[in-house]
Amino acid sequence: MNISDKIHETAKWMKNRTGNASPQIAIILGSGLGSLEKSIDVSIEIPYQEIPHFPVSTVEGHAGKLLIGRLGGKDIIAMSGRFHYYEGYSTQETTFPIRIFYELGVKVLLASNAAGGLNPGFRIGDMMVITDHINLIPDHPLRGKNIPPGPRFLPLGDAYSPRLISLAERIATKHDITLRDGIYLADSGPTYETPAEYRMYRLLGADAIGMSTVPEIIVARHCGMECFGISVITNSGQKTSIVSHEEVKIAADKASADMAIIFKELIENLSLSEQC
Numbered sequence: 001m002n003i004s005d006k007i008h009e010t011a012k013w014m015k016n017r018t019g020n021a022s023p024q025i026a027i028i029l030g031s032g033l034g035s036l037e038k039s040i041d042v043s044i045e046i047p048y049q050e051i052p053h054f055p056v057s058t059v060e061g062h063a064g065k066l067l068i069g070r071l072g073g074k075d076i077i078a079m080s081g082r083f084h085y086y087e088g089y090s091t092q093e094t095t096f097p098i099r100i101f102y103e104l105g106v107k108v109l110l111a112s113n114a115a116g117g118l119n120p121g122f123r124i125g126d127m128m129v130i131t132d133h134i135n136l137i138p139d140h141p142l143r144g145k146n147i148p149p150g151p152r153f154l155p156l157g158d159a160y161s162p163r164l165i166s167l168a169e170r171i172a173t174k175h176d177i178t179l180r181d182g183i184y185l186a187d188s189g190p191t192y193e194t195p196a197e198y199r200m201y202r203l204l205g206a207d208a209i210g211m212s213t214v215p216e217i218i219v220a221r222h223c224g225m226e227c228f229g230i231s232v233i234t235n236s237g238q239k240t241s242i243v244s245h246e247e248v249k250i251a252a253d254k255a256s257a258d259m260a261i262i263f264k265e266l267i268e269n270l271s272l273s274e275q276c
C-alpha cells in the first residue's frame, strides 16, 4: 500500500473513532512535559498501537497516545509521545501523524521538545522559542513521490510563524517567564553529543540541539500549517558533564508548568481566520 492510501485509510479510521472530531490545532508534547499534558481537558484517548499504520513509540518517557480534547477554549489534538528517526523509522514514518492531522482539518501545529543548550547565555530550565532550524537528520521526510497538495520544492524561509512567536513573547512577558529565542539543530541521535560535537554545532550557528521536531515542522509546512516550536533546555553543551535521559526528563518537567501557560494562552489568543 502506498503512503497516500495509508493516509487516506488512517484518516477515515480516525474520523470514525472520534465521531468526526475536527480540531484545528495540534500539539506535540515533548519528553517529560507532564504539566502541559495535564492541562488538557481530554475527552478521547487513543493508544498509538490501535491506530492503523501508526508507528509505535519505543522510548521510555514517551507514553504513545493521541489525546483529543480542549485547551485554551479550543478543540485540540495532541501527541503524547512522538516518533524519532533513531528508533529505526524513516522520517516519512515519524511524520505520518502530521499527515493525518492535516486530513482531520488541523491548521496550526504547536511543537515542544527537550533540547541541549549550545548558546552560552542559556541556563538549564530555560525555554527557547524556535525561530529557525538546521536539519542534520540524514533522511528527508519529503523525499520520494510528492504528496499533494504540498509543492515538490517547499520554501522554508517562513517555517516558524512570526505572529505566533511574537504572541508567545507577549504572553511570557505578561507572566514574567524568561523566554529565549534561537535556532534549533536536529541531528539523528540516539547518542548525545561529544564535547567536540557540541562546539562544532555552536560554530554552525545553533542555539539548541535535539533529535526531533524538524521533520514534523517540515511536513506540517508541506501541508500548509502554521507552525510554532519551543524547546526546554534540559542540559548544557557547554559543560562537559555527562548527560542522561533521566536528567533531561527532570529538567523538562520543571519547565513544564510555564510551558503549559504559554501553550494555553497561545491557543486562547489564536484567531484561526487570520493565518498566514
Ligand code: HPA
Residues within 6 Å of the ligand: 114, 115, 116, 117, 191, 192, 193, 209, 210, 211, 234, 235, 237, 243, 248
Ligand atoms: N543533544 C541532543 N538531544 C537532546 C539533548 C542534547 O544535548 N538534550 C535533550 N535532547
